Amino acid sequence: MTAAAIKFGEFVDAERVGNTPTAARHSQTSATGSIHCATPAETGMVNVKMKHIAVAHATLRQQKPTHTILSSTPSQSFVEIDNVDFSYGKRAILKGISLKVPKGRVVAIMGGSGCGKTTLLRLIGGQLAPSKGMVRVDGQDIASLDRDGMYAMRRKMGMLFQFGALFTDMTVFDNIAFQLREHTTLPADMIRDLVLMKLNAVGLRGTAKLFPAELSGGMARRVALARAVALDPMLIMYDEPFAGLDPISLSVVGQTIRKLNNALGATSIVVTHDIVESMQIVDYLYFISDGRIVGQGTPDEIRHSEEPFVKQFVHAELDGPVPFHYPAGDFGEQLGLVPTLPASRTQS
Amino acid sequence: MINAIRNLGVRGINALWRGGSMARFFMLILANSGMSFRRFRLTIREIYFAGVMSLVIIMVSGLFIGMVVGLQGFETLQHYGAEETMGVLVALSLVRELGPVVTALLFASRAGSAITAEIGLMKATEQLKAMDMMAIDPMARVVAPRFWAGAISMPVLAALFSSMGIFGGYLVATLLVGIDSGVFWSNLHAAVDFRYDVLNGFVKSVVFGVAISIIATFEGFDADPTAEGVARATTRTVVTSALTVLLLDLILTGFMLRGD
Numbered sequence: 001m002t003a004a005a006i007k008f009g010e011f012v013d014a015e016r017v018g019n020t021p022t023a024a025r026h027s028q029t030s031a032t033g034s035i036h037c038a039t040p041a042e043t044g045m046v047n048v049k050m051k052h053i054a055v056a057h058a059t060l061r062q063q064k065p066t067h068t069i070l071s072s073t074p075s076q077s078f079v080e081i082d083n084v085d086f087s088y089g090k091r092a093i094l095k096g097i098s099l100k101v102p103k104g105r106v107v108a109i110m111g112g113s114g115c116g117k118t119t120l121l122r123l124i125g126g127q128l129a130p131s132k133g134m135v136r137v138d139g140q141d142i143a144s145l146d147r148d149g150m151y152a153m154r155r156k157m158g159m160l161f162q163f164g165a166l167f168t169d170m171t172v173f174d175n176i177a178f179q180l181r182e183h184t185t186l187p188a189d190m191i192r193d194l195v196l197m198k199l200n201a202v203g204l205r206g207t208a209k210l211f212p213a214e215l216s217g218g219m220a221r222r223v224a225l226a227r228a229v230a231l232d233p234m235l236i237m238y239d240e241p242f243a244g245l246d247p248i249s250l251s252v253v254g255q256t257i258r259k260l261n262n263a264l265g266a267t268s269i270v271v272t273h274d275i276v277e278s279m280q281i282v283d284y285l286y287f288i289s290d291g292r293i294v295g296q297g298t299p300d301e302i303r304h305s306e307e308p309f310v311k312q313f314v315h316a317e318l319d320g321p322v323p324f325h326y327p328a329g330d331f332g333e334q335l336g337l338v339p340t341l342p343a344s345r346t347q348s
Numbered sequence: 349m350i351n352a353i354r355n356l357g358v359r360g361i362n363a364l365w366r367g368g369s370m371a372r373f374f375m376l377i378l379a380n381s382g383m384s385f386r387r388f389r390l391t392i393r394e395i396y397f398a399g400v401m402s403l404v405i406i407m408v409s410g411l412f413i414g415m416v417v418g419l420q421g422f423e424t425l426q427h428y429g430a431e432e433t434m435g436v437l438v439a440l441s442l443v444r445e446l447g448p449v450v451t452a453l454l455f456a457s458r459a460g461s462a463i464t465a466e467i468g469l470m471k472a473t474e475q476l477k478a479m480d481m482m483a484i485d486p487m488a489r490v491v492a493p494r495f496w497a498g499a500i501s502m503p504v505l506a507a508l509f510s511s512m513g514i515f516g517g518y519l520v521a522t523l524l525v526g527i528d529s530g531v532f533w534s535n536l537h538a539a540v541d542f543r544y545d546v547l548n549g550f551v552k553s554v555v556f557g558v559a560i561s562i563i564a565t566f567e568g569f570d571a572d573p574t575a576e577g578v579a580r581a582t583t584r585t586v587v588t589s590a591l592t593v594l595l596l597d598l599i600l601t602g603f604m605l606r607g608d
């Protein structure tokens with residue numbers, strides 16, 4: 001107990017310094033935690049542990065680069081996309097998209113397959129540059145950042161990739177610890193606690209020692225989610241977080257996204273097809289079709305929207321403005337079924 | 349005919365272009381090498397995968413090639429009654445040529461292809477993009493340690509190859525042919541010059557190691573992000589490395605020969 005006490009003493013100071021919402025929240029948790037604990041000894045241990053984690057969190061937030069100059073300007077939107085065009089080669093993907101993601105909110109971006117949702121996230125993350133318009137994150141024009149500025153910005157972001165993109169040569173544990181080890185100087189036992197907490201949040205603490213190849217698709221996705229939030233980012237982008245999940249994990253993941261956003265005081269963007277789940281957890285929705293925003297609103301507004309596209313999406317109607325097909329020529333013609341050349345067909 | 353010439357021209361320009369990209373890639377690697385040395389454990393890990401895992405094939409090949417050179421040398425040398433200089437023949441051919449060149453060819457197909465496949469697969473599965481998104485430069489974290497691991501492993505492996513080869517020659521000489529072991533070693537000692545033979549061989553192996561490592565990492569990083577693209581990149585690594593090593597060997601040998 002003496003060792004623990006010394007540790008405790010060390011942390012009191014640190015905690016006072018780390019006066020962040022996260023740290024405060026955790027000391028609250030420890031207070032409630034002690035009510036439930038049976039013996040005083042146990043209470044002490046739990047307290048120490050919670051303090052320990054609180055400090056880790058505080059350190060994380062402190063170690064985030066305070067590099068941004070413009071971030072102090074009181075901008076309501078954390079992400080602001082202003083009249084952005086983007087094309088792959090000649091194929092225009094986004095045509096004059098404008099949208100805002102207010103600080104602290106969870107916003108869904110919905111739209112048919114291939115309409116450019118992933119592309120939009122790439123633009124926000126600075127991995128692609130718009131051909132026209134501006135992408136602003138935390139008040140800064142992403143395109144104007146140099147490499148160091150960009151990396152400083154990205155340390156405030158977490159991204160769940162559509163296909164997970166877990167590091168296949170590392171265990172699940174190391175995957176989640178990766179950024180903590182690269183970007184912080186936290187001691188190994190703190191990293192361990194943080195990683196286990198993140199894993200626990202997605203219900204996969206038991207998989208820490210497995211390699212990504214040993215996980216199912218849905219498990220890998222949840223691990224990727226835990227990794228995306230490992231550094232307690234200020235902006236979390238989820239690309240299809242619900243794909244390949246069973247109904248239970250789907251709802252758990254949905255709740256986790258919401259809770260994480262509130263707990264971290266973060267801002268979240270969820271790209272998804274899943275209208276039912278997203279209506280329950282998000283504050284605002286944008287609908288993209290053919291490179292444009294075709295509908296937006298709070299879940300309530302969306303439910304009662306008369307916008308044809310939104311209606312089709314919400315009620316999953318097959319007929320409507322959403323094109324199911326990637327642009328292509330006439331199918332009948334391609335199959336040779338068009339009755340324009342019956343003579344030549346009978347000849348051959 | 350015109351088409352054939354045009355084809356040749358296009359290929360020539362493509363090859364030149366690729367060469368230029370590789371040179372730039374090399375500069376990028378050097379610029380991003382800080383982490384490979386500051387956190388040398390990253391490089392050590394890659395040395396384990398590239399170098400240590402190649403040990404068996406390199407050492408066994410060295411032993412066999414040394415024995416073969418010994419046997420062939422004995423065949424020829426005994427016509428002149430010079431079979432006692434067998435050790436010299438074995439040692440010189442290994443240290444000057446076979447050691448660096450054969451090791452490089454084996455290394456390219458064993459470790460080089462693995463490096464390409466690994467980096468290519470990381471690219472295809474968006475792991476490199478994910479890392480970049482985490483504000484960690486894949487060039488510094490993934491590419492540079494693998495490059496240095498290759499560049500460091502190659503000379504060591506070549507030295508091991510040559511040593512095993514000489515040992516193989518020694519086995520053939522003493523056990524099969526019946527040359528006195530003292531005679532074998534003293535002849536070898538007298539004939540092999542440190543600066544001229546050993547050092548030049550070492551320089552070759554360093555150059556080959558750097559070349560193979562650039563090619564392997566570049567091809568992986570440049571691969572089309574598909575299964576097919578990675579497969580093609582892996583093949584290209586082996587072919588390009590082999591040709592480059594042989595060409596470089598020719599050039600280096602030309603510079604190194606004393607001509608006496």
Ligand SMILES: Nc1ncnc2c1ncn2[C@@H]1O[C@H](COP(=O)(O)OP(=O)(O)OP(=O)(O)O)[C@@H](O)[C@H]1O
Nearest residue numbers: 088089093111112113114115116117118119120162
């Ligand atoms: N690297 C690329 N090169 C060329 N075209 C691309 C590339 N990536 C995507 N595209 C095209 O851009 C369009 C938008 O792709 P994106 O991945 O953003 O779609 P998405 O909305 O995320 O679709 P999904 O819901 O199926 O994931 C697609 O039609 C695709 O054909």
Ligand SMILES: [Mg+2]
Nearest residue numbers: 117118162239
């Ligand atoms: Mg997508």
